Amino acid sequence: MRLTLSLSDNPATTSVERAIVEFRSARPVVIDGPEGSALVVGVEDLDEAMGAEIEAVAGGRAHLVLPAARLRRLGLEREVPGRVALPMVERSRVEALALRVDSRIDAPVRPADELDGEALELARLSLVLPAVIVVPLAKGIEIDPSLVRVPGEAIRGYRRARAADLRIVSRAPVPLEGAPTSEFVVFRGGEGLRDQVAIIVGKPDIAKPVTVRLHSACLTGDLFGSLKCDCGDQLRETVRFMASNEGGILLYLDQEGRGNGIANKIRAYKLQSQGFDTYDADEVLGFEADQRRFDFAAVMLKELGVGKVRLMTNNPEKIGALAQAGLEVISDHRVLGRPTAENVSYLAAKRDRAGHYIDLEGMLACSQKD
Numbered sequence: 543m544r545l546t547l548s549l550s551d552n553p554a555t556t557s558v559e560r561a562i563v564e565f566r567s568a569r570p571v572v573i574d575g576p577e578g579s580a581l582v583v584g585v586e587d588l589d590e591a592m593g594a595e596i597e598a599v600a601g602g603r604a605h606l607v608l609p610a611a612r613l614r615r616l617g618l619e620r621e622v623p624g625r626v627a628l629p630m631v632e633r634s635r636v637e638a639l640a641l642r643v644d645s646r647i648d649a650p651v652r653p654a655d656e657l658d659g660e661a662l663e664l665a666r667l668s669l670v671l672p673a674v675i676v677v678p679l680a681k682g683i684e685i686d687p688s689l690v691r692v693p694g695e696a697i698r699g700y701r702r703a704r705a706a707d708l709r710i711v712s713r714a715p716v717p718l719e720g721a722p723t724s725e726f727v728v729f730r731g732g733e734g735l736r737d738q739v740a741i742i743v744g745k746p747d748i749a750k751p752v753t754v755r756l757h758s759a760c761l762t763g764d765l766f767g768s769l770k771c772d773c774g775d776q777l778r779e780t781v782r783f784m785a786s787n788e789g790g791i792l793l794y795l796d797q798e799g800r801g802n803g804i805a806n807k808i809r810a811y812k813l814q815s816q817g818f819d820t821y822d823a824d825e826v827l828g829f830e831a832d833q834r835r836f837d838f839a840a841v842m843l844k845e846l847g848v849g850k851v852r853l854m855t856n857n858p859e860k861i862g863a864l865a866q867a868g869l870e871v872i873s874d875h876r877v878l879g880r881p882t883a884e885n886v887s888y889l890a891a892k893r894d895r896a897g898h899y900i901d902l903e904g905m906l907a908c909s910q911k912d
C-alpha cells in the first residue's frame with residue numbers, strides 16, 4: 543500500500559525549511575534553478591574534508607559569493623552581490639575574505655547570478671554568516687540522493703509565504719510584575735519556523751486604536767540588562783505603560799540582532815569592541831543596515847482583531863510596514879530608554895544612520911535631572 547498522506551500543503555515552503563535545517567547542520571544543499579542546479583555550502587562550515595569534496599565535484603567551477611555589503615568593506619563599490627572564482631583564491635583565504643577586517647580582495651569579482659543570490663538568502667534565513675560557496679553542477683553528474691534539494695524560487699518567496707501562514711497555537715494568562723492581567727499568545731509558522739509571541743497586557747479595547755509595540759528580541763538587553771543598547775528599558779517601560787493605561791499588545795518578535803541571529807550579533811559586538819559602530823560592524827559581516835521585515839507583525843495583529851494601532855516606536859520602518867499592510871497607524875509615542883556611557887553612540891548611530899526618531903539631547907538632559 544502506498545501512503546498518500548501529503549506531508550505538506552506547500553511543498554515549496556517545506557523544502558526551504560528542510561534546506562535551512564541542513565544549512566544550520568553544516569550540510570550542503572542543492573538549489574535548482576531554470577538554468578541548472580548548484581551545490582551550496584556556507585563558508586562558516588567549510589573545513590578540510592568539505593573543501594576536498596567540493597574540489598572533487600567542482601572541476602574548477604566553484605565560487606565564493608559575497609553580499610554587496612561585504613564587498614564594500616573589501617574596498618569595492620557594489621550594489622549587488624558578487625562572486626569570486628575559487629581557483630583564483632586559495633581555499634585557506636576564503637574565511638578571511640568572508641570575515642576578516644584587514645582582508646583585501648585581489649581576484650576579479652563578477653556580479654552574482656540569481657542562484658547565487660538565492661544561496662545568500664538561504665544563508666540569511668539560516669542565521670549563518672552570509673557568505674557561501676556555490677558549485678554549479680554539470681548536467682548528468684551523480685550526486686548523493688540524500689542531499690536536500692530546494693527550488694531557488696521557493697527561497698525567494700519564502701519570507702512572504704511564511705508571513706501569510708502564521709497561526710495561533712497556544713494562549714494562556716501569565717501575570718507579569720506590574721501587569722498582573724497579561725496573556726501570552728503564541729503564533730507558529732514564522733520565518734525559519736521560529737515562534738512569535740503576542741503579549742496582551744490588560745484588556746485593550748480593540749475597537750479603538752490599540753497601543754502596540756513591535757519588540758525585536760534582544761537576549762543581551764532584554765534579559766541581562768546589557769548596557770550596550772536600550773532594549774531592556776524599552777521592553778519594561780512598554781509593559782508598564784500599557785498596564786497603567788488602557789492596556790495594549792506587545793509583539794515579542796524572534797528577530798535577535800536586527801534579524802541576523804545571536805551568533806552574528808555577538809560577532810558584530812566583537813567588531814564593535816574594536817571600534818566599529820553598530821551598522822559598520824554589520825556591514826563587515828555582510829549585512830545591510832537592517833534585515834528585519836515587519837509585514838508578519840501586521841498579520842499577527844489582524845489575527846488578534848486589531849485594525850488601528852498607536853505604535854510605541856522610534857523606528858520609521860515599523861510605522862511604514864504596518865501602514866503598508868493596511869493597518870491604521872498613529873505613531874506619536876516614542877519609547878526612550880536610559881542613555882548610558884556604553885549606549886549613547888549606538889543611539890546616535892540609529893538616529894543618524896537609520897533615521898530613528900531619537901531625541902538624544904533631550905534624553906541626556908532628562909537623565910541628568912534624575
Ligand SMILES: Nc1nc2c(ncn2[C@@H]2O[C@H](COP(=O)(O)OP(=O)(O)OP(=O)(O)O)[C@@H](O)[C@H]2O)c(=O)[nH]1
Nearest residue numbers: 757758759760771797798799800810820855856857
Ligand atoms: N546587529 C545588531 N543588532 C543589534 C545591536 N544592538 C541591538 N541589536 C538588535 O536590534 C534590535 C532592536 O530592536 P527594537 O528594540 O525592536 O528596536 P528598534 O528597531 O531600534 O526600534 P524601536 O525601539 O521601536 O524604536 C534587537 O533585535 C536587538 O537584538 C547591534 O549592535 N547589532
Ligand SMILES: [Zn+2]
Nearest residue numbers: 760763771773
Ligand atoms: Zn538590545
